[in-house]
Structures are given as structure tokens and as C-alpha cells.
Amino acid sequence: xxxxxxxxxxxxxxxxxxxxxxxxxxxxxxxxxxxxxxxxxxxxxxxxxxxxxxxxxxxxxxxxxxxxxxxxxxxxxxxxxxxxxxxxxxxxxxxxxxxxxxxxxxxxxxxxxxxxxxxxxxxxxxxxxxxxxxxxxxxxxxxxxxxxxxxxxxxxxxxxxxxxxxxxxxxxxxxxxxxxxxxxxxxxxxxxxxxxxxxxxxxxxxxxxxxxxxxxxxxxxxxxxxxxxxxxxxxxxxxxxxxxxxxxxxxxxxxxxxxxxxxxxxxxxxxxxxxxxxxxxxxxxxxxxxxxxxxxxxxxxxxxxxxxxxxxxxxxxxxxxxxxxxxxxxx
Amino acid sequence: xxxxxxxxxxxxxxxxxxxxxxxxxxxxxxxxxxxxxxxxxxxxxxxxxxxxxxxxxxxxxxxxxxxxxxxxxxxxxxxxxxxxxxxxxxxxxxxxxxxxxxxxxxxxxxxxxxxxxxxxxxxxxxxxxxxxxxxxxxxxxxxxxxxxxxxxxxxxxxxxxxxxxxxxxxxxxxxxxxxxxxxxxxxxxxxxxxxxxxxxxxxxxxxxxxxxxxxxxxxxxxxxxxxxxxxxxxxxxxxxxxxxxxxxxxxxxxxxxxxxxxxxxxxxxxxxxxxxxxxxxxxxxxxxxxxxxxxxxxxxxxxxxxxxxxxxxxxxxxxxxxxxxxxxxxx
Numbered sequence: 025x026x027x028x029x030x031x032x033x034x035x036x037x038x039x040x041x042x043x044x045x046x047x048x049x050x051x052x053x054x055x056x057x058x059x060x061x062x063x064x065x066x067x068x069x070x071x072x073x074x075x076x077x078x079x080x081x082x083x084x085x086x087x088x089x090x091x092x093x094x095x096x097x098x099x100x101x102x103x104x105x106x107x108x109x110x111x112x113x114x115x116x117x118x119x120x121x122x123x124x125x126x127x128x129x130x131x132x133x134x135x136x137x138x139x140x141x142x143x144x145x146x147x148x149x150x151x152x153x154x155x156x157x158x159x160x161x162x163x164x165x166x167x168x169x170x171x172x173x174x175x176x177x178x179x180x181x182x183x184x185x186x187x188x189x190x191x192x193x194x195x196x197x198x199x200x201x202x203x204x205x206x207x208x209x210x211x212x213x214x215x216x217x218x219x220x221x222x223x224x225x226x227x228x229x230x231x232x233x234x235x236x237x238x239x240x241x242x243x244x245x246x247x248x249x250x251x252x253x254x255x256x257x258x259x260x261x262x263x264x265x266x267x268x269x270x271x272x273x274x275x276x277x278x279x280x281x282x283x284x285x286x287x288x289x290x291x292x293x294x295x296x297x298x299x300x301x302x303x304x305x306x307x308x309x310x311x312x313x314x315x316x317x318x319x320x321x322x323x324x325x326x327x328x329x330x331x332x333x334x335x336x337x338x339x340x341x342x343x344x345x346x347x348x349x350x351x352x353x354x355x
Numbered sequence: 356x357x358x359x360x361x362x363x364x365x366x367x368x369x370x371x372x373x374x375x376x377x378x379x380x381x382x383x384x385x386x387x388x389x390x391x392x393x394x395x396x397x398x399x400x401x402x403x404x405x406x407x408x409x410x411x412x413x414x415x416x417x418x419x420x421x422x423x424x425x426x427x428x429x430x431x432x433x434x435x436x437x438x439x440x441x442x443x444x445x446x447x448x449x450x451x452x453x454x455x456x457x458x459x460x461x462x463x464x465x466x467x468x469x470x471x472x473x474x475x476x477x478x479x480x481x482x483x484x485x486x487x488x489x490x491x492x493x494x495x496x497x498x499x500x501x502x503x504x505x506x507x508x509x510x511x512x513x514x515x516x517x518x519x520x521x522x523x524x525x526x527x528x529x530x531x532x533x534x535x536x537x538x539x540x541x542x543x544x545x546x547x548x549x550x551x552x553x554x555x556x557x558x559x560x561x562x563x564x565x566x567x568x569x570x571x572x573x574x575x576x577x578x579x580x581x582x583x584x585x586x587x588x589x590x591x592x593x594x595x596x597x598x599x600x601x602x603x604x605x606x607x608x609x610x611x612x613x614x615x616x617x618x619x620x621x622x623x624x625x626x627x628x629x630x631x632x633x634x635x636x637x638x639x640x641x642x643x644x645x646x647x648x649x650x651x652x653x654x655x656x657x658x659x660x661x662x663x664x665x666x667x668x669x670x671x672x673x674x675x676x677x678x679x680x681x682x683x684x685x686x
Contacts, residue, residue: 045673073449074449076453077453077454078414078423078449078450078451078453078454078671079446079449079450079453080411080412080413080669081411081412081413081446082411082412083409092409110442111441111442111443111468112442115410115412118404118405118409118410119409119410120409122407122408122409122410123408123409137442338411340409342376
């Protein structure tokens with residue numbers, strides 16, 4: 025195995041977040057389930073945008089946030105994702121590249137516009153996402169750059185990719201290439217609704233070709249159709265070489281074979297917007313892990329990055345995470 | 356004079372802010388004067404965007420911020436400004452309308468893209484603006500909706516409009532219509548560099564057809580080519596029926612005939628980004644003034660709105676200013 029050019033490659037839906045504050049009444053009136061991610065069509069997107077308040081635009085997308093996080097820690101990150109050749113697509117590419125992420129997936133020159141997610145943040149900091157996938161439908165096997173996959177220590181993919189058949193194929197191909205090159209593969213289950221949609225496929229995949237699974241409490245219990253977190257934990261222990269389970273303020277756990285490592289959540293003075301908490305946790309963990317740090321330290325880096333991201337609006341770090349972690353004595 | 360449909364109409368350059376944090380070294384390397392607003396061409400815009408870090412997009416534009424501020428206070432606001440029919444133009448229109456501002460200036464269907472300003476925020480919270488005017492060059496007399504001007508208690512215009520001949524004509528026409536309808540006219544001097552560029556025209560205009568001038572310390576001293584704030588204050592007292600002079604943390608002064616009213620700055624725990632401080636001060640003052648409040652109270656509303664805007668990134672209010680002012684016992 026040659027030296028890796030990249031610490032982490034992430035693959036996901038390239039989405040510009042359109043973030044607005046709303047009150048609880050708005051969530052009810054629009055019949056939204058707080059905390060969920062909803063896939064919406066163009067009509068629904070138009071409706072929601074017409075009724076929601078003024079917004080801030082900031083690049084997002086689960087795996088995109090993770091790549092930006094790895095780069096912010098000082099890691100070498102690459103990203104595959106599909107934008108359209110439009111203004112939002114240019115913004116997305118700028119935001120990735122200027123963070124230091126290698127992002128060369130060609131933009132679609134026709135078809136739907138760059139994806140956007142209307143993220144409605146309630147006063148409790150919880151977010152409800154409404155995603156119009158737009159150009160993401162065009163991500164396919166042709167966008168999987170073999171050389172990049174082969175040169176990345178870990179290829180990390182978001183479960184959301186399974187919502188589109190073409191992206192799912194790209195996911196499978198990348199996973200195969202990474203494995204053949206002796207690299208690690210990783211997946212985030214994305215959200216419990218996503219797990220509901222793809223439970224059997226996810227289980228097959230995890231058992232067969234994934235080295236590290238990331239999931240939160242509701243995702244892992246949904247995967248195993250159980251109410252019991254401990255039950256799900258024991259199940260994933262058998263099914264996958266490593267699982268990283270996040271539990272918000274209850275901290276996180278890393279499960280590897282017989283080992284179980286528990287790490288506390290990093291304290292946060294005020295939760296402003298939880299968008300990206302899981303994505304940034306994964307960034308910190310994968311940065312530490314690919315740099316050969318112990319699991320507990322990698323998990324602590326994940327907690328630190330998650331705490332930073334939920335203390336402000338938007339899912340991209342506002343500070344240099346490498347400097348921040350150094351200041352906190354973690355690296 | 357019939358009852359006014361609008362409290363305040365503002366006219367200005369419709370600009371999407373592209374906000375990034377930079378260090379002092381970046382400002383020096385790009386040979387920027389900290390705190391200034393620079394007009395840039397497309398090449399320079401491309402260069403700056405390529406070298407600056409990841410950004411957040413949020414609607415801005417001086418007079419646009421003021422209109423959004425008036426609406427946030429619960430005032431009836433209208434806006435004239437030119438965007439292109441592109442994604443950023445749609446975002447701009449959405450952000451205005453969803454704040455409650457009447458914004459019906461048709462978008463340009465050809466020509467340059469919607470304007471953007473690269474706003475570089477240094478660690479001290481100071482901002483350096485680099486504005487590509489784009490579609491704003493297409494704002495002209497045809498965009499001055501006579502009925503709206505006639506029905507607004509105050510027509511407020513930004514000095515920046517004078518940087519383009521067509522916009523300057525629109526400004527003049529609006530001012531004439533407002534006067535003929537017995538309404539008030541108001542101008543902000545925008546920035547000291549803008550005053551340098553248009554000193555004589557501004558003086559002519561102020562002496563002849565403006566009721567309320569807004570200026571900060573550097574703008575008013577630049578207008579009268581003096582080092583002395585007191586000297587400039589006495590000069591504007593003679594030249595214009597009312598002047599509202601803002602002095603950052605030193606507070607603000609309202610000068611009307613022989614009267615001089617001084618109001619303290621509203622305390623701010625942390626200055627994050629000063630972009631929009633003057634715009635929001637004007638919003639608070641004009642809201643109070645058009646609702647018949649005493650000058651001191653109107654100035655206090657201006658101070659409150661300015662304090663809110665500099666405590667976060669971006670130049671649009673993050674809270675409902677009407678509710679905030681009520682909570683603070685001001686209205």
C-alpha cells in the first residue's frame with residue numbers, strides 16, 4: 025500500500041444550506057417532524073421558500089461538512105459531490121476548495137439546479153431540514169475518481185446517497201475500489217428516516233464491506249429495530265469491525281471488537297443550531313484515527329468539533345479546528 | 356397630503372454580501388484599507404474570491420439593510436434596487452419580501468449578474484468591503500415608481516448611488532417626486548471615500564433638496580474638509596434642516612436648527628462584525644421619526660438596532676427589532 029495522498033475522502037450530496045429561524049408554530053403549520061430531514065420536490069421547495077423568513081446561505085451537505093471539518097483540523101481531505109454550473113454551484117465549490125478540500129467532480133451543465141436544503145432552526149437550536157436534491161441526482165459511477173479513492177486512507181460516505189439509485193451505485197463502486205486498494209471504508213447512517221428507507225441494504229453493506237460505521241442513538245436503534253441502545257450496541261459490535269455511536273449530550277462510544285470506549289460530550293455554553301453535529305464529530309474522529317491517534321483521543325476530537333459547530337449557525341467550522349484542538353490540549 | 360402607505364422607502368444598490376473572516380495579514384497582502392468600501396471590477400472580484408476563505412451569503416446593500424430594519428421594527432417599508440434574474444437575485448428578493456418589505460423593482464433579464472460584496476471581517480470586527488456592482492448599473496429612472504415615492508413619508512437614499520450616472524438620475528428623480536408630494540427626503544453619505552468622490556454634488560443636494568442627512572464622523576468631516584467634528588456639526592446645522600450624526604461607541608447626535616440632542620451608544624458585549632451599523636441606526640431612527648416619536652427616542656431606537664447588528668455576522672437583524680425594542684422599554 026503506497027502512502028496515502030488523502031487522509032479522508034468523503035462522498036455525498038452537495039447541498040447549499042438555506043438557514044432561517046422559525047418558531048414552533050411554523051413547524052406545526054407546515055406539518056414537519058422536528059429534527060427530521062425531508063426530501064422535497066421543486067413545488068414544495070417553492071412553497072417553503074415563499075413562506076419562510078429571510079435566510080443565510082452557507083455550503084453544507086453532510087459529507088461535505090465532514091470533508092471541510094477534516095481540512096480544518098489540518099487533514100488532507102477530498103470530496104466527490106455534484107453541483108450544477110450555476111451561482112450556488114460556484115459558491116459550493118469555492119467554499120470547499122478554499123477550506124483546502126480537493127473537490128474536482130465536474131459540475132452538471134444541464135438538468136436541475138444545485139441542491140439546497142431549507143434548514144429551519146427553532147428556538148431550542150433543533151433543525152428541521154427540507155432538501156431539494158436538484159443536481160445531486162446526476163452523481164453517478166462516472167464521478168468516482170479511482171485514483172483518489174485508492175489514495176485515501178478512508179473513504180467515508182453518507183447514507184443519504186442511497187436515496188438515489190445512481191448515487192447508490194457510485195457509493196458501491198467507491199467502496200469496492202477502496203477495499204481492493206486495502207483502504208478503509210466508512211458510512212454514516214445519516215438519519216433514522218434514512219435508515220427506515222434502507223434498513224436491509226444498510227445491514228448487508230455493513231456486514232460485508234464497511235470498516236467504520238457512524239450512527240447516533242436513533243439511527244442505530246432503528247437499524248436493529250430495537251428500543252434498546254445497549255441491544256443495538258451489542259448487535260453492531262458483531263456486525264462491523266468498528267462503530268462510533270454518538271449520543272448528543274450523553275457523549276459518544278467507540279465499539280471495536282471486545283473494546284468499548286466511552287467519551288464525554290464537550291461542554292457547550294449555548295446550543296444555537298445543531299446542524300452538522302454528527303458530520304463534524306465524524307471529521308474529528310476520522311482526522312484523529314487516520315493520524316494514528318488512540319480511539320479515545322479521536323473521539324474527543326469529534327466531540328470538540330461537534331461542540332464548535334452547534335454553538336453557531338451553519339454546519340461549517342467558524343474557527344480553525346486544528347488550532348482550537350491544540351489550544352484545548354487535545355493535539 | 357394623503358395618508359402614507361409606507362413609512363420609509365429606501366433606494367440603493369441591491370447587493371448580496373459574501374462574508375468571510377480574514378486575518379490582518381490578508382488585508383495587508385491585498386493592499387486594502389481596513390474599514391473602506393472598494394468598488395471592484397469582475398477581474399478583481401474573481402481574484403479576491405479565489406484567494407479568500409469559505410464564506411456565508413446574506414442579503415445586504417446599505418439601503419436594503421435599512422428597509423429590512425424598518426420592517427423588523429414593524430414599520431411599513433418599500434425598496435427600489437436592481438438585481439439580475441439569477442439565483443442570487445432570487446435570494447435577494449426573497450430576503451426582502453419575507454422581511455415584509457415591498458420590493459417590486461423588476462430584475463434585469465440580461466447584462467451583469469446580481470451584485471455582490473466580498474466583506475472581509477478582521478478579528479477586531481472591522482469590515483472591509485469589496486463591491487462588484489453588477490446588475491446595479493441597470494437601476495435607472497424607469498425604476499422609480501412614482502406612486503410609491505408619493506406614498507412614502509420618507510424617501511431615503513444611499514450616497515453610493517452616485518457612483519453610477521443612471522442611479523444618480525434615479526436618485527434625483529425620486530427626490531423631486533417626494534418633495535413635490537410634500538414628503539421628506541433623506542440621504543446617507545455612505546462612506547468617507549464616497550464623500551471624497553462626490554463632495555460638491557452632495558453639498559449642492561443637501562443644501563437644496565434633502566430634509567435629513569445621516570453621516571458618521573469621518574463622512575461629515577470629509578464633507579466639510581475639516582478635522583473638527585464640531586466645525587462640521589455647525590456647518591451641517593446651517594445647511595440642512597436635520598442631521599443625524601453617528602460616532603460609534605461615542606453615541607450619536609441629532610442636529611435640528613438650534614437643537615442638539617445627544618444619545619449614548621447602546622452597550623454591546625462583543626463586536627463581531629460592524630457591517631450595517633449605520634444602516635440599522637438609520638432604520639431605527641426613521642422608524643421612530645415617522646411614527647412621531649421624539650428625536651431622542653428615535654435616536655435610541657437607532658442605537659439599539661446598530662448594537663444588535665454589530666453583535667453578529669451580517670447586516671440584517673437576527674431578532675425582531677420591534678419586539679426587542681419593546682422588551683428594552685423603548686417602545
